Amino acid sequence: MIRINGVSHQIAGMPILSDVTLTLPKGGITALIGPNGAGKSTLLSLMARLTRIQSGSISFDDANVAETPTQELAKRLSILRQDNVLTARLTVQDLVGFGRYPHHKGRPGPNDVKLVNDALEAMALTPLRTRFLDELSGGQRQRALVAMVLAQDTDYVLLDEPLNNLDMRHARQMMIRLQTAARTQGKSFVVVIHDINFAAAYADRIVALKDGRVLATGTPAEIVTPAMLKDIFDLDIVVQQIAGHPFALHQIAPPSTQ
Amino acid sequence: MRSDSIAPRFGLRLGLLGGAALIAVALFFVLGVPAGAWAFALKFRVGKVVALILVAFAISASTQLFHVTTRNQILTPAIMGFDALYLMIQTGLVYSIGGMATLSIDPVAKFSAEVVAMMVFSTGLFLWLFTAKSRDLHLLVLVGIIFGALFRSLSNFAARMIDPNDFVVVQGEMFARFNAVNLDLLWISILLCAGTVPILWGMRHQFDVLSLGRETAINLGLRYKRVMLISFATIGLLVSVSTALVGPITFFGLLVTHLAYRFLPGARFGVTLIATTLVAIVTLVGGQAIFEHVLGFKGTLSVVIDMLGGLVFLTLLLKGAAK
Ligand SMILES: Nc1ncnc2c1ncn2[C@@H]1O[C@H](COP(=O)(O)OP(=O)(O)OP(=O)(O)O)[C@@H](O)[C@H]1O
Ligand SMILES: [Mg+2]
Numbered sequence A: 001m002i003r004i005n006g007v008s009h010q011i012a013g014m015p016i017l018s019d020v021t022l023t024l025p026k027g028g029i030t031a032l033i034g035p036n037g038a039g040k041s042t043l044l045s046l047m048a049r050l051t052r053i054q055s056g057s058i059s060f061d062d063a064n065v066a067e068t069p070t071q072e073l074a075k076r077l078s079i080l081r082q083d084n085v086l087t088a089r090l091t092v093q094d095l096v097g098f099g100r101y102p103h104h105k106g107r108p109g110p111n112d113v114k115l116v117n118d119a120l121e122a123m124a125l126t127p128l129r130t131r132f133l134d135e136l137s138g139g140q141r142q143r144a145l146v147a148m149v150l151a152q153d154t155d156y157v158l159l160d161e162p163l164n165n166l167d168m169r170h171a172r173q174m175m176i177r178l179q180t181a182a183r184t185q186g187k188s189f190v191v192v193i194h195d196i197n198f199a200a201a202y203a204d205r206i207v208a209l210k211d212g213r214v215l216a217t218g219t220p221a222e223i224v225t226p227a228m229l230k231d232i233f234d235l236d237i238v239v240q241q242i243a244g245h246p247f248a249l250h251q252i253a254p255p256s257t258q
Numbered sequence B: 001m002r003s004d005s006i007a008p009r010f011g012l013r014l015g016l017l018g019g020a021a022l023i024a025v026a027l028f029f030v031l032g033v034p035a036g037a038w039a040f041a042l043k044f045r046v047g048k049v050v051a052l053i054l055v056a057f058a059i060s061a062s063t064q065l066f067h068v069t070t071r072n073q074i075l076t077p078a079i080m081g082f083d084a085l086y087l088m089i090q091t092g093l094v095y096s097i098g099g100m101a102t103l104s105i106d107p108v109a110k111f112s113a114e115v116v117a118m119m120v121f122s123t124g125l126f127l128w129l130f131t132a133k134s135r136d137l138h139l140l141v142l143v144g145i146i147f148g149a150l151f152r153s154l155s156n157f158a159a160r161m162i163d164p165n166d167f168v169v170v171q172g173e174m175f176a177r178f179n180a181v182n183l184d185l186l187w188i189s190i191l192l193c194a195g196t197v198p199i200l201w202g203m204r205h206q207f208d209v210l211s212l213g214r215e216t217a218i219n220l221g222l223r224y225k226r227v228m229l230i231s232f233a234t235i236g237l238l239v240s241v242s243t244a245l246v247g248p249i250t251f252f253g254l255l256v257t258h259l260a261y262r263f264l265p266g267a268r269f270g271v272t273l274i275a276t277t278l279v280a281i282v283t284l285v286g287g288q289a290i291f292e293h294v295l296g297f298k299g300t301l302s303v304v305i306d307m308l309g310g311l312v313f314l315t316l317l318l319k320g321a322a323k
Helices: A039-045 A070-077 A091-096 A112-123 A138-150 A167-184 A196-202 A225-233 B006-030 B039-069 B083-096 B099-104 B109-128 B137-161 B164-174 B182-204 B204-210 B212-221 B223-247 B252-263 B269-294 B301-322
Strands: A003-013 A014-024 A028-033 A055-060 A076-079 A156-160 A188-192 A205-212 A212-220 A240-244 A245-249
Touching: A003 A039, A003 B301, A014 A039, A014 A055, A014 A212, A028 A039, A028 A167, A028 A196, A039 A076, A039 A156, A070 A076, A076 A138, A076 B212, A091 A112, A091 A138, A112 A138, A138 A156, A138 A167, A167 A188, A167 A196, A196 A245, A205 A225, A205 B204, A212 A225, A225 A240, A240 B109, A240 B164, B006 B039, B006 B269, B039 B182, B039 B204, B039 B252, B039 B269, B083 B099, B083 B109, B083 B137, B083 B164, B083 B223, B099 B164, B109 B137, B109 B182, B109 B223, B164 B182, B182 B223, B182 B269, B204 B212, B204 B223, B204 B269, B212 B223, B252 B269, B252 B301, B269 B301
Parallel strands: A028 A188, A028 A205, A076 A156, A156 A188
Antiparallel strands: A003 A014, A003 A055, A205 A212, A240 A245
């Protein structure tokens, strides 16, 4: 269970997050949605101890982020950041191999090799495994970064816009892969997603953030409604039911307002 | 995960470099020995070759650590003027207590004090410059070069401030001199360098993780601040050793690290460090054997090395700017 309790964050006196309190049950996919600048990435950074918590507290099960040794946290939670600058000249398999570092500290065993191979396979990177990262396309690099996080094999996984740069096929495959891991291995994913329809189709719950505050929390059916979306994004959006999922036709303006 | 074991991927190349380094050392001993002076030459050259190997190691290790901790491969401690910072500390000492007094202090004690001062300074400066959130590389290069110029002119200025008699004491230290190695400090330098080996080798996996950048390193459970501090202090120590032994050489570290990076693409920190050190030994010891013992040019090797390294620097800058 993830407990976020009264977390506020300021940068240079500007409030970025205001009194965020959330409880996310263990297991399943939580989609974090909200407009640009809502504070989604900031919240994930605080959860993953990349930024120091200014006030409030965050814990994963019994591990308080501010107090648990960082090596211990690395075995429990992992994060994919939104912007990744990898200057090191690395091959795909070496990068993914680093995901195992918290567990083997530099001396990989057979289980580490297996998990790296699984992660490469899951992200369809096996044919590219010996390529250097600067020889990959944007989407391939993104998949390599996700594979590294998957190889870390933590109970909690925070993914900041993992679908960035992915084509339709790989985006769908990635969401299915997350769903499978959540269902069969009991993993918990917190995923920042801009495409609301991916959130509606795959997430167990959606948290909407706006102006640094939690605006709403609920199931896709509760959140993906014209009224809610209007609140969150200040946008009129038509929602239809397709194959049991609410679908937001957000690309086009509703006929009446045109 | 093959690259975790050294042997299959880079074993042959390391072997080649090791062979080349051995040949360089052998040449250093045998070339240009005056007839009948074998015993004397040998004894004299042992000290020199040990010093040059220490310098090769110190510059390789400090440069590579710098590249990993700052996540750039263009700047080096020498380009940022850290050798000049060391000289400044040295000149400062002469200025405050006088040349004669300085000469009367035990050189090892004096050197130890300088090393400690250098470790403190470099740690402070590095922390201030590099632990802020990811900086733009071009800005960093600019700041680095300005710092280099600042430290160099400050150490020159300090040298001019002091008594002309005292100046003689520091003057000799301010230029690279492979042919006039400071042998007084050989033992303490061996000890200091040996002391860094457990850090460099024992933490090599942590340095690999560090090279992925702050956020990824923290995600993987690295104790980021601690590793950065150790790294900076070690750089300060290694720069002191190399500068004390042979003086400042601006572009040597850049030259040898980039040769090693090209020769072993994608290799990890530990393997690369072995390669860089071997390349540095080949360049320094082999170069000195040829320049001094065969061609009889005293003091030209540092110029040639700096010229080659300077070309590497320019190429890297232009390539970076073209991106
Ligand atoms: N270093 C910084 N200095 C000042 N303001 C910042 C800084 N980093 C983030 N912010 C501000 O904090 C707010 C939240 O940023 P954050 O990156 O968390 O948004 P986000 O919800 O992830 O947005 P996006 O969907 O665009 O990724 C934004 O208004 C942003 O301008
Ligand atoms: Mg963001």
